Amino acid sequence: MALIDLANPTRFIALVERVLPVLVALSIGFIALGLYQAFFVAPEDYQQGDTVRIMFIHVPAAWLSLFCWSMMSVSALGTLVWRHPLSDVAAKAAVPIGAAFTFVCLVTGSLWGKPMWGTWWMWDARLTSVLVLFIMYLGLAALWSTIEDPIRAGKAAAILTLVGFVNIPIIKFSVDWWNTLHQPASVFRAGGPTIHSSILWPLLIMAIGFTFLFTTLHLLAMRNEILRRRLRTLRMMEAARSDSSVATTTTAAPSTAKLGAAIEAGAE
Amino acid sequence: MSAISALFRRELSLATRAGGGALMGALFFLIVVTVIPFGVGPDMALLARIGPAILWIGALLATLLALDRLFQADRDDGSLDLIIMGEEPVELVVVVKCLAHWAATGLPLVIATPLLAVLMNMEPDAILAATATLAVGTPALTFLGAIGAALTVTLRRGGLLLAILVLPMTVPVLIFGVSATTAAVMEPAPFMTPFLILVALALFSMVIGPIAAGAALKHGLE
Numbered sequence: 001m002a003l004i005d006l007a008n009p010t011r012f013i014a015l016v017e018r019v020l021p022v023l024v025a026l027s028i029g030f031i032a033l034g035l036y037q038a039f040f041v042a043p044e045d046y047q048q049g050d051t052v053r054i055m056f057i058h059v060p061a062a063w064l065s066l067f068c069w070s071m072m073s074v075s076a077l078g079t080l081v082w083r084h085p086l087s088d089v090a091a092k093a094a095v096p097i098g099a100a101f102t103f104v105c106l107v108t109g110s111l112w113g114k115p116m117w118g119t120w121w122m123w124d125a126r127l128t129s130v131l132v133l134f135i136m137y138l139g140l141a142a143l144w145s146t147i148e149d150p151i152r153a154g155k156a157a158a159i160l161t162l163v164g165f166v167n168i169p170i171i172k173f174s175v176d177w178w179n180t181l182h183q184p185a186s187v188f189r190a191g192g193p194t195i196h197s198s199i200l201w202p203l204l205i206m207a208i209g210f211t212f213l214f215t216t217l218h219l220l221a222m223r224n225e226i227l228r229r230r231l232r233t234l235r236m237m238e239a240a241r242s243d244s245s246v247a248t249t250t251t252a253a254p255s256t257a258k259l260g261a262a263i264e265a266g267a268e
Numbered sequence: 269m270s271a272i273s274a275l276f277r278r279e280l281s282l283a284t285r286a287g288g289g290a291l292m293g294a295l296f297f298l299i300v301v302t303v304i305p306f307g308v309g310p311d312m313a314l315l316a317r318i319g320p321a322i323l324w325i326g327a328l329l330a331t332l333l334a335l336d337r338l339f340q341a342d343r344d345d346g347s348l349d350l351i352i353m354g355e356e357p358v359e360l361v362v363v364v365k366c367l368a369h370w371a372a373t374g375l376p377l378v379i380a381t382p383l384l385a386v387l388m389n390m391e392p393d394a395i396l397a398a399t400a401t402l403a404v405g406t407p408a409l410t411f412l413g414a415i416g417a418a419l420t421v422t423l424r425r426g427g428l429l430l431a432i433l434v435l436p437m438t439v440p441v442l443i444f445g446v447s448a449t450t451a452a453v454m455e456p457a458p459f460m461t462p463f464l465i466l467v468a469l470a471l472f473s474m475v476i477g478p479i480a481a482g483a484a485l486k487h488g489l490e
Contacts, residue, residue: 080483132436139432143419146429155487156419160433163415163480170440 007085009226016219023216030209037202045199051115056203058108059187060210061101065133066168068098068214073165076158086222088154089229091161092144093221097214099137106134117181125174126182129167136164150229271356272364279368282341293330294376300326301384312389319388320449323398324405324442326384327377331409332434334373336427338365338417339485348421348485358482362418366410366477374406390453397452397459401466405445408470411477412437418481422488441469 006012038056045052072094078087109127110120121127140157147153175184186194193200304322305315315322342348352358381402385395416434420426448462 080487128439132439135432135436139429139436142429142432146420146423146426152422152488156484159415159480159484159487160419163437163476166476167436 009086009230012086013223013226016223020216020219023212023219027209027212027216030205030212034202034206034209037205042199042202048116051112052199054108054112055199056206058105058112059203060207061105061108062130063207064210064214065098065102065105065130066171067211068094068101069133069137069161069165069168072098072161073168076161079154079158080162086226088150088158089222089225090218091154091157092150093218093225095137095141095144097217097221099134099141101210101214102130102134102137106130122181124181125178126171129171129174133167133171136167140164150232271354272360275351275356275361275364276368279365280372283337283369283372291376293334293373294380296333297326297330297377297380298384300329301387316389316391316394319385319390320394320398321446322388323381323384323402324446324449327381327402327406328409328438328442330377331374331406331413332431334369335410335413335417335434336420336430338369338414339421340417343421352485358486359478362414362478362481362485363474366407366414370407370410374410377406378403394449394453397449401445401448401463404463404467404470405441408441408466408473409438411470411473412441414477414481415484418484418488421485441466441473444469
């Protein structure tokens with residue numbers, strides 16, 4: 001099925017209904033396996049002790065927060081360049097999920113930082129840039145909720161998303177460009193990962209599980225958004241219809257009848 | 269070219285005459301800087317240390333407050349539609365409007381900086397550095413702010429949203445502006461490194477700001 005076929009929302013929802021059970025099963029399976037390994041199989045770190053286990057949540061959440069914005073940027077291109085009708089639905093549905101993953105990343109990092117660094121928060125480049133990412137997610141959500149017309153809001157949000165993408169490489173390379181308290185990249189780096197396989201494997205399993213979780217939540221949110229837009233259109237059509245029927249049948253007191261129809265349409 | 273210079277002159281005269289409130293920004297800047305010593309106490313050594321940060325944050329807030337005027341007034345009376353539908357590319361129009369806006373609201377801030385820096389008990393080197401960094405940095409703030417101003421131009425009360433959208437983007441400019449100013453007085457740290465990065469950020473925002481703001485204005489018209 002080509003990407004363009006999914007432009008039909010009905011077909012897209014049908015596909016979502018089909019793949020959703022598989023995705024739910026995969027996310028539960030991978031996260032359960034990952035958590036079991038993280039808590040019972042992976043060894044304690046010789047320096048960090050048990051706190052190293054926070055990393056199994058922190059690192060996948062951080063990856064997903066970057067992945068989500070990158071996905072939204074591709075959707076933004078879809079909105080502005082290819083005008084794919086579902087791309088702004090995808091972009092809108094991803095915003096709260098991305099914000100949630102970024103929040104989880106910040107909170108778990110802070111919980112780990114207190115025993116390890118001796119402080120909840122440090123204004124170093126990595127932490128600051130992730131905080132800026134979190135604020136940008138919230139700003140994007142604010143922009144979406146302020147503009148009522150979804151098509152217009154989609155275009156404005158797409159532009160802001162593309163501008164905000166500048167932050168993504170800054171976050172990724174902040175640990176290399178500046179001398180930060182946050183440790184440098186240790187998984188995706190030239191020359192292979194520097195983590196021992198006993199910790200690396202549970203981490204990768206958790207990352208796969210989180211990615212499936214993200215996809216599940218995202219497809220669900222997209223389906224809800226499509227249904228929400230349908231409701232909005234139906235409601236507007238209903239209002240327009242009742243408005244015109246009132247205008248033709250009652251001529252004696254049009255202003256009160258219109259008001260009544262408008263209240264009815266609003267109450268539905 | 270004449271259309272462009274005519275636009276620049278129009279923007280400038282609109283901004284400097286009644287209602288534009290060009291000096292209002294500078295006045296706000298003065299008030300922010302005056303209020304800080306009441307908050308932190310009149311400790312002259314402390315003020316000298318945090319002076320660059322106060323000047324930069326004051327300039328940032330003053331720029332933000334003036335930003336919603338950038339496209340709003342023209343949108344209200346319909347001249348924005350005419351300007352965008354004209355022959356000049358919309359990105360160039362945004363550049364010209366930003367430059368005129370900066371000349372009316374940003375330049376007074378830069379001129380006021382040395383005076384306010386004296387109030388902050390800053391050393392001569394730091395005063396010079398603060399003025400230089402703000403001269404380079406305030407255009408960057410205006411160009412980045414144009415993105416937010418263009419995105420929120422269709423909203424009736426977009427001022428708060430504008431600040432929320434623009435402030436995260438200005439963080440790098442603020443960081444390098446303040447660190448260059450502080451480096452001018454702290455001995456081992458070099459002044460030129462952060463200053464050149466600030467210049468690069470200003471040039472970068474001069475490209476990305478008009479492109480993004482132009483796109484936002486075009487889509488806002490549809």
